[in-house]
Amino acid sequence: MSYTLEGATGPWEVVIGLEVHAQITSQAKLFSGAATEFGAEPNSQVSFVDAGFPGMLPVINGECVAQAVRTGLGLNAKVNLWSRFDRKNYFYADLPQGYQISQFEFPVIGTGEIEITLADGSVKNIGITRLHLEQDAGKSLHDQHPSKSYIDLNRSGVALMEIVSEPDLRSPEEAGAYLTKLRQILRYLGTCDGNMEQGSLRADVNVSVRKAGEGFRTRCEVKNVNSIRYVMQAVEAEARRQIEVWEEGGEVVQETRLFDTSRGVTRSMRSKEDAHDYRYFPDPDLPPLVIEAAWVEQLKAALPELPDARRARYVGEYGLTPYDAHVLTLEKETAAFYETVAKGRDPKVAANWVTGDFFAGLNRTGRSIANSPVSAGDLGALLDLLKDNTLSGKLAKEVLEVMVDTGRPPAEIVEQRGMRQVTDTGAIEAVIDDVMARNADKVAEYRGGKDKLFGFFVGQTMKAMQGKGNPTLVNDLLKRKLG
Amino acid sequence: MNALTDLTLAEARAALVKRDVSAVELTQSFLTAIEALNPRLNAYITVTPEQALAQAHAAEAALARGEARPLTGIPLAIKDLFCTAGIRTTAASRILGNFVPPYESTVTANLLRDGAVFLGKANLDEFAMGSSNANSAFGGVENPWHREGEPDTALVPGGSSGGSAAAVAARLALGATATDTGGSIRQPAAFCGIAGIKPTYGRVSRFGIVAFASSLDQAGPVARTVEDCAILLGSMAGFDARDSTSADLPVPDFAAACARGVKGLRIGIPKEYRLDGMATEIEALWQQGIAWLRDAGATTVEISLPHTKYALPTYYIVAPAEASSNLARYDGVRFGLREEGEDLKDLYERTRRAGFGEEVRRRILIGTYVLSAGYYDAYYLKAQRVRALIKRDFDEAWGKVDAILTPATPSAAFGRDEKQNDPVAMYLNDVFTVTANLAGIPGLSVPAGLDAKGLPLGLQVLGRPFDEETVFAVGHAIERAARFTATPSLRAAA
Numbered sequence: 022m023s024y025t026l027e028g029a030t031g032p033w034e035v036v037i038g039l040e041v042h043a044q045i046t047s048q049a050k051l052f053s054g055a056a057t058e059f060g061a062e063p064n065s066q067v068s069f070v071d072a073g074f075p076g077m078l079p080v081i082n083g084e085c086v087a088q089a090v091r092t093g094l095g096l097n098a099k100v101n102l103w104s105r106f107d108r109k110n111y112f113y114a115d116l117p118q119g120y121q122i123s124q125f126e127f128p129v130i131g132t133g134e135i136e137i138t139l140a141d142g143s144v145k146n147i148g149i150t151r152l153h154l155e156q157d158a159g160k161s162l163h164d165q166h167p168s169k170s171y172i173d174l175n176r177s178g179v180a181l182m183e184i185v186s187e188p189d190l191r192s193p194e195e196a197g198a199y200l201t202k203l204r205q206i207l208r209y210l211g212t213c214d215g216n217m218e219q220g221s222l223r224a225d226v227n228v229s230v231r232k233a234g235e236g237f238r239t240r241c242e243v244k245n246v247n248s249i250r251y252v253m254q255a256v257e258a259e260a261r262r263q264i265e266v267w268e269e270g271g272e273v274v275q276e277t278r279l280f281d282t283s284r285g286v287t288r289s290m291r292s293k294e295d296a297h298d299y300r301y302f303p304d305p306d307l308p309p310l311v312i313e314a315a316w317v318e319q320l321k322a323a324l325p326e327l328p329d330a331r332r333a334r335y336v337g338e339y340g341l342t343p344y345d346a347h348v349l350t351l352e353k354e355t356a357a358f359y360e361t362v363a364k365g366r367d368p369k370v371a372a373n374w375v376t377g378d379f380f381a382g383l384n385r386t387g388r389s390i391a392n393s394p395v396s397a398g399d400l401g402a403l404l405d406l407l408k409d410n411t412l413s414g415k416l417a418k419e420v421l422e423v424m425v426d427t428g429r430p431p432a433e434i435v436e437q438r439g440m441r442q443v444t445d446t447g448a449i450e451a452v453i454d455d456v457m458a459r460n461a462d463k464v465a466e467y468r469g470g471k472d473k474l475f476g477f478f479v480g481q482t483m484k485a486m487q488g489k490g491n492p493t494l495v496n497d498l499l500k501r502k503l504g
Numbered sequence: 505m506n507a508l509t510d511l512t513l514a515e516a517r518a519a520l521v522k523r524d525v526s527a528v529e530l531t532q533s534f535l536t537a538i539e540a541l542n543p544r545l546n547a548y549i550t551v552t553p554e555q556a557l558a559q560a561h562a563a564e565a566a567l568a569r570g571e572a573r574p575l576t577g578i579p580l581a582i583k584d585l586f587c588t589a590g591i592r593t594t595a596a597s598r599i600l601g602n603f604v605p606p607y608e609s610t611v612t613a614n615l616l617r618d619g620a621v622f623l624g625k626a627n628l629d630e631f632a633m634g635s636s637n638a639n640s641a642f643g644g645v646e647n648p649w650h651r652e653g654e655p656d657t658a659l660v661p662g663g664s665s666g667g668s669a670a671a672v673a674a675r676l677a678l679g680a681t682a683t684d685t686g687g688s689i690r691q692p693a694a695f696c697g698i699a700g701i702k703p704t705y706g707r708v709s710r711f712g713i714v715a716f717a718s719s720l721d722q723a724g725p726v727a728r729t730v731e732d733c734a735i736l737l738g739s740m741a742g743f744d745a746r747d748s749t750s751a752d753l754p755v756p757d758f759a760a761a762c763a764r765g766v767k768g769l770r771i772g773i774p775k776e777y778r779l780d781g782m783a784t785e786i787e788a789l790w791q792q793g794i795a796w797l798r799d800a801g802a803t804t805v806e807i808s809l810p811h812t813k814y815a816l817p818t819y820y821i822v823a824p825a826e827a828s829s830n831l832a833r834y835d836g837v838r839f840g841l842r843e844e845g846e847d848l849k850d851l852y853e854r855t856r857r858a859g860f861g862e863e864v865r866r867r868i869l870i871g872t873y874v875l876s877a878g879y880y881d882a883y884y885l886k887a888q889r890v891r892a893l894i895k896r897d898f899d900e901a902w903g904k905v906d907a908i909l910t911p912a913t914p915s916a917a918f919g920r921d922e923k924q925n926d927p928v929a930m931y932l933n934d935v936f937t938v939t940a941n942l943a944g945i946p947g948l949s950v951p952a953g954l955d956a957k958g959l960p961l962g963l964q965v966l967g968r969p970f971d972e973e974t975v976f977a978v979g980h981a982i983e984r985a986a987r988f989t990a991t992p993s994l995r996a997a998a
């Protein structure tokens with residue numbers, strides 16, 4: 022059942038396209054050698070090129086182009102061997118040159134597509150229209166002085182990829198899934214850190230509504246939405262606003278809007294009439310960007326495994342459930358952690374431990390894979406102790422809890438705390454004999470047919486052994502002695 | 505002995521190396537001449553005597569150690585469009601009137617590397633926009649030449665490199681840097697009776713040169729002789745990774761190429777450069793040039809460059825379009841003039857109104873218009889197509905000829921008050937020169953004769969891309985045949 026919003030006149034479809042600005046992970050800016058580190062002192066990462074000084078010229082940073090090509094390959098997109106930089110002209114205090122260098126007519130990456138998976142398990146392909154390279158502007162700070170604005174040019178000239186989707190998305194959920202998937206791909210590729218709080222990834226959301234079977238109606242663009250949750254909220258808020266306009270007999274006008282996160286509504290930023298005439302023209306300081314096909318092949322050969330391929334491998338090779346495979350591949354770091362744990366071990370057991378008790382431990386302590394107290398090697402070592410019967414499953418869970426709390430390796434914890442399980446049948450038999458002697462009445466009842474009492478004897482035996490008895494041996498020996 | 509200021513650059517260099525002349529003495533002669541003549545000529549916006557003398561002393565020490573580089577001790581004027589570290593660089597605009605760049609342009613850095621002495625910053629049309637040097641916020645430049653019998657009628661030196669050309673002609677520098685977007689080296693060189701070359705686009709780095717129209721701008725030298733230009737270009741040129749349009753090619757020995765001769769060369773004479781109503785003395789000079797080259801062993805061939813007539817309108821779309829964008833950075837926010845305003849928009853408007861002169865404002869308006877939505881295809885895009893055709897005309901010509909000979913300008917220098925009120929008449933000055941910028945090819949202006957009033961006239965040699973060597977060889981042959989020995993009425997030691 023497809024997503025619709027109910028209006029007074031019946032159901033409405035929502036049509037969404039996203040323009041995502043992704044900051045390229047690179048040491049230097051797109052056209053200058055200045056650094057790009059986040060959070061540096063204002064105006065400490067600015068070259069004369071970034072500040073638009075007279076006579077300064079842009080020089081393309083090859084690594085940024087490589088990152089764009091890698092991203093294009095990751096989006097199954099066409100790499101354009103010939104592309105061009107254009108100037109987008111407008112005046113603003115944080116735009117030092119008075120123009121932004123972008124790719125208007127000939128982007129470096131053409132059409133592609135990505136597959137999204139929705140909550141009901143269904144899969145949908147979303148078209149990518151294009152990806153182009155452009156430089157970021159600086160930042161205006163309006164809250165530093167009562168009557169003046171301050172300008173920080175650290176971001177000025179930082180390389181961005183603008184990734185434009187087709188208007189293929191039909192619900193807030195799809196928009197969220199698309200952005201999540203895109204971010205996942207970028208992170209796997211290492212081409213953008215995907216950090217939305219720091220502004221490394223921002224989305225402009227194009228929304229329109231229509232009745233079933235209609236062509237597209239007028240769209241509005243909600244600018245600069247900086248979280249996946251806000252994107253989903255903005256889609257719904259904007260769609261509801263448009264439905265109301267249409268149903269009241271009005272006309273939706275094409276305009277740029279902003280999402281007010283505190284009130285959950287969009288408001289007008291500028292109308293089409295106020296839109297800038299950007300006077301795009303080819304940047305005469307930069308020759309066309311010409312890429313060798315052989316270089317693209319090299320980059321392709323060196324691409325890391327992407328989430329879809331990895332997920333398929335986990336299901337196919339490791340025999341994991343699609344759900345576990347999905348969870349383990351969401352983040353590149355998680356997948357790498359899992360693979361270290363699984364290496365040379367039973368991949369399903371490894372998956373259960375990683376997604377089960379290990380994730381629970383991280384949640385309990387508010388940690389993540391990145392700052393996990395337990396290394397993948399130590400978790401693997403724990404599984405080895407389980408496998409060679411040093412630990413029972415129950416003991417292993419206890420050891421893992423201690424590992425999460427202390428960060429110590431499992432062997433050390435087992436040794437220091439004497440948590441080794443008892444597999445000496447003689448010792449177990451001695452305990453069983455004692456338990457049976459102290460509970461002669463229960464033994465009689467059991468032997469008289471009260472099978473349910475078996476659990477009582479297991480519990481008593483384990484209790485007497487402080488939980489360290491090998492559960493299988495305890496079971497077997499109890500059955501034999503009681504039988 | 506002649507005054508030191510009368511030496512050519514090559515002669516001065518030989519005298520310095522032989523230690524017949526001291527670098528300090530040479531620089532001092534030019535500083536003295538500047539002090540005497542610059543108040544009238546206004547060829548320099550900024551004179552830097554302390555720096556010049558310090559550089560001259562350093563040069564003298566290097567010469568004493570026998571460590572002469574190609575330009576050690578050679579005093580030059582630097583067009584005030586080249587950024588010079590620690591020295592005010594104005595582009596002859598109020599908007600940069602207080603701008604002191606913290607960096608050096610590649611061209612000036614190359615010249616300093618080769619030992620040159622900088623006397624100061626030469627006047628120009630504001631942002632290099634003009635053909636008379638009248639569009640300078642620091643006042644116009646007077647041409648050191650005067651019509652016979654009219655010593656008080658000030659003539660323009662041409663533009664935009666009017667200060668550079670006037671300084672060299674008046675012996676206020678041995679040579680000068682200049683830039684050429686539509687003729688800004690060649691036209692003032694012709695008006696001032698000196699030589700000047702606009703090299704192939706990409707031959708000289710644009711890094712650190714205040715931009716006018718990026719796809720057309722190219723720096724080059726002006727000097728009294730073709731050989732002097734060749735020596736200077738040898739130092740100025742070369743690949744620069746900081747300019748993406750710079751050509752990664754070795755720099756040939758241009759000075760050696762001057763002496764190659766023209767025997768066996770095929771020289772094209774483009775029929776489209778014969779304009780209706782062209783002055784007969786321009787036509788006569790052109791014919792004289794053809795005869796000189798034939799006498800020197802070249803053959804001449806009539807050729808056709810059919811799209812020539814579209815060059816000027818094409819230029820006056822492309823150049824302002826790029827300029828309108830290049831000059832957007834002069835907004836009062838980070839450097840240069842700032843006129844405070846009510847808000848950001850008001851600050852922009854006040855700053856740019858106060859900072860830019862009339863011609864600059866006119867070109868920003870034209871450029872903004874031709875790039876606007878709805879007009880882009882009709883103007884800018886069409887101009888780019890015509891530009892490609894103009895380039896193709898030349899590409900086809902190179903199949904038949906090795907160089908092309910044309911007049912440099914349609915007239916000799918004109919009076920300060922003539923043409924000033926008619927921008928289109930002013931734009932016509934570039935009619936013979938803009939094609940080289942649109943096609944990206946080298947063009948050299950050589951002084952070749954005088955008009956009836958005793959004013960210098962130049963011939964232009966055009967060549968294949970990156971074949972400045974042939975251009976220098978042809979220019980040198982003309983120079984030798986022309987025996988141009990006339991001197992301007994205003995000059996040092998005169």
